[in-house]
Amino acid sequence: MKILFVHQNFPGQFPHLAPALQRRGHEVLALTTETNNRPSPVPVIRYRSPEPVEMSSRLTFMYAEVAERGLRAARAARQLRDEKGYVPDVIVGHSGWGETLFLKEIWPEARLLIYAEMMYRTTGLDTDFDPEFRRPDFDSRILTTARSAHLIQSMVQADAALAPTEFQAATFQPELRAKITVCHDGIDTTRVCPNPAARLAIPGTDLVFAPGDEVLSFVSRSLEPYRGYHILMRALPDVLSARPKAHVVIVGAEGQSYGGAPKDGVSWKQKFLEEQGDRIDPTRVHFLGRVPYETFLSLLQVSRCHAYLTYPFVLSWSLLEAMAAGCMIVASDTAPVREVIRDGENGWLVDFFDIPGWSRALTEALAAPEQFAPLRAAARQAIVEGYDLHSLCLPRLIDFVETAGR
Template sequence: MKILFVHQNFPGQFPHLAPALQARGHEVTALTAEKNNRPSPVRVVKYREPQEITLSSRLTRMYAQVSERGLRAARAARQMRRDHGYVPDVIFGHPGWGETLYLREIWPEARLLVYGELMYRTTGLDTDFDPEFARDGFDSRISTVARSAHLIQTIAQADAALCPTQFQADTFQPEFRSKITVCHDGVDTDRLCPDPYAVFEIPEKGVSFRPGDEVITFVNRSLEPYRGYHSFMRALPDVLAARPQAHVLIVGEEGQSYGAAPTDGISWKERYLNEVRDRLDLARVHFLGRIPYDRYIKMLQVSRVHAYLTYPFVLSWSLMESMSVGCHVIGSDTAPVREMIRHGETGHLVDFFDIKGWSARLTEALSSSERFIPQRVAARRAMVERYDLKRYCLPRLVEFVETAGQGPDRALPAS
């Protein structure tokens, strides 16, 4: 088949799937944004990115922006068909930025598959989760509907959809569930594995860590409330006071990825660091920024306890990667995390907002590490048995594209 992947930051969620399909003899191409310079495992065509759109209302700006990006992608698609005769059998796109909105009009004969990352809701998910950041009810509901409109439009016209977790699939309206197959992107458990000889160094500070050291790890793409940075930082003073040998390794950039930016010009990182600065031994708190993947793995391999928090939102790859490495994971007791962690068996859960609870659980994990070896072993086993990239997830993803891409009579049953 001719298979076209569509993602503004390709390969995005498809770094393994696209080359796997190509290796099976399919002709695989990717349509991506012109400023995306990430290495691609397949042939790439680029579309011109839209200019920033200025509207009188910030509340509805999202839909206008994704619609414009969809138009740019459609124009590139039209040129692919008109000038080069390119007609895919299957389009597999991430609809989050609007790129798949109008592709049906260019290639009506193609099967359209979409990656269903999340359906926004005005209540019950991230929008109204954290009272510390409660917004005007009207504004919040309007902006959330504007964020979800193009996703509803896309899945309505799609032939099939893929969601990485059951929690994420369940955010979609009931009338769309029959289109959805649940299968995670996969975890490379061969690479993400325990290493008793791992060493993680911070040369500029002259410190290094090995398995067995009192190390707390915390990973976000960006240090922001959506991923519980504020709760984590508020828990640290009591932990470091109780454990004078403990160190904290924090990975994440200064800006924001999902939630709103601070309104006072101070980054979320600095705001919540400043809140507890006077009660922390900052020589033991290491902000690492963004680090290479190999270093990131070594950091997880020396971790005694890994903290992961999130709003009811898209699950981070870092949670499953830390479990694959065999970390003792303490996660927020929120729906996406409960799907991965069985409390007391593969990790532990703490209420997202329970600062005292987080301090107590992290302190316990540091002081009694031998007690939690069974949880670490069970966490890795769960990743190997259910989420391994090569042995389970990737074969099922290939099957999804090859079957759903050939018509409704060949589609996988929704799960």
């Protein structure tokens, strides 16, 4: 088959699937934005990046923005059809940025398979979860509802859809949920595994950590409330006091990936650092920013305890990777996490907002690492048995595309 992947940040969720389909003899091509400089495992066609959208109404801004991107992608698709005679049998695209919105107008005969990451809702998910930051006013509910328009349109157009977790699939309305197959992108458990030879050097210091050292790890794409950064920072002073030899290593960018920015103009990272003041010892709490994957992997492999928090939102790959690396996980007792962490069996769950509870759990996990060897082993086994890339997820994803695409 001719298979076209569409993703503004390709390969995105498809770094293994696209080349695997190519190896099976399919003709695989990717459509992505001209500003995407990530290496691609398959040939790429680029569309012009959309111009910034200027709208006076916040209500219509989101749809206008994604529709403009969809238009640019559709124009590139039309050129590909008219000048090269290219007609895909299957289109596999992420619905989040609007790129798939108009592709059926170019190739009505193609099967459209959508990566359905999550549906926005006004209640019961991320938007009304955290009382410290939620805005339960009428306007914010209307804006949240409006943000779902392009996702619903994409799902209605799709012949089939894919979601990585049951929690994420369940955010879609029942009539749309029926189109969704649940299969995670997969974790390479051969590469992501315990490694007694791992070492993590902290830039600007003479510190080099190894497995067995008293290291608490925290990883997030950006340091922000959606991933519980504020809860961690408020829990840390008591942990540092109780464990005077412990070090905390934090990975994540200073901006925000989800939700809004602080109103005072500083970053969330700085806001909560300033909130804690001298209760956070900068010689023991190390902010690495965003790091290469190998550095991230080394952090997991030397970690004595890994803290993971999230709103009811998209589940981070990093949690599953931490489990595959054999970390002792202390995680938030929120719906997406409960899908993979069984409290007391392969990790610990703590109420997201229970700051004293977080301090106690992190302190205990750091204090007695030998006690948690069975939980660490069970965490890895859960990923090997349920999320392994090569033995489970990739074969299922290939079957999804080859079956739903016919």
